[in-house]
Amino acid sequence: MDExxxxxxxxxxxxxxxxxxxxxxxxxxxxxxxDFEQAAAKLKQSDEFLSEAHNAQTGMLTQEASGEHTPVTLLMVHGQDHIMNAITFRDMAGEIVDLYKQLAEK
Structure with a gap:
């Protein structure tokens, strides 16, 4: 992969x-x-963005595993940080949506 x-x-x-x-x-x-229908749609959209990011990560990992080293830059670390935080936030958002749903049912 070139620069x-x-x-x-x-x-x-x-x-x-x-x-x-x-x-x-x-x-x-x-x-x-x-609006739980909208909440579910937004969670699905979040998952789609995460899937795109995961595909990019997988491509980078595959190249690294095949011997094509990619230099680690501050920008790359920043990108990985964004993904890790987004995954964590998505997981928590799912839990919060579920809590709101439970509260609405009572």
Whole structure:
């Protein structure tokens, strides 16, 4: 992977991570107002962004495993950080949406 391809991949990680977290935040907001259909749609959208990021990560890992080393830059670390935080936030958003749903049923 050349430097330009690497930059595009890392920017994809950052964008998809940010989009995934943003969709998870929107899911919580929708659940807070009782719109559980919208909340579910936003969680699904978050999962789709995370899937895109995961595919990019898998490509990078496959290249690394085949002997094509990619230099680790601060930007790459930042991209990976975005993904890790988005995954954690998505998991928590799912739990919060479930809690709002339980409260609404009572």
């Amino acid at each position: 330009e391809e690497n930059l595009q991949t890392v920017m994809g990680l950052i964008m998809n991570g940010g989009n995934a977290k943003g969709a998870a935040v929107e899911a919580i907001k929708a659940a807070k107002t009782g």
